[in-house]
Amino acid sequence: MQATRGQRALDGLDDEDLAFIKRFILASGSLKELAAAYGVSYPTVRLRLDRLIQKFRILDENRSEDPYERLLRVQFAEGKFDATTFQQLLTAYQQQKGPA
DSSP states (O other): OHHHHHHHHHHTOOHHHHHHHHHHHHTTTOHHHHHHHHTSOHHHHHHHHHHHHHHHHHHHSOSOOOHHHHHHHHHHHTTSSOHHHHHHHHHHHHHHHOOO
C-alpha cells in the first residue's frame, strides 16, 4: 500500500514541482545554492520547500480518496487560500456531498 500512496503523491505534483525537486537534488539539498539558481532569496526557497513538503504530506496521507478534497488540501498547502477559507470550502463540500 505504501507504493500506491507514494505514487499518488508523485502523481499530484505538477511539472514546476518536479523541476524544483530535480534542482534541489542537483544542488545536493543546498537551499542557498537553489536560491542562487532561481535568483530569489533563501526565505523564498525555504517557503517553497515547506509548501512542497506539506503538499507531499497531504498527497501521501490516506485521509480521503475524494479527489476534490485532495485538491482543496493541496491548494491550501500551496498557499492559494487561508485556513479559514479552506475550512469553509471543505465544510461546505462535505455538507453538500452528504454522509459517506
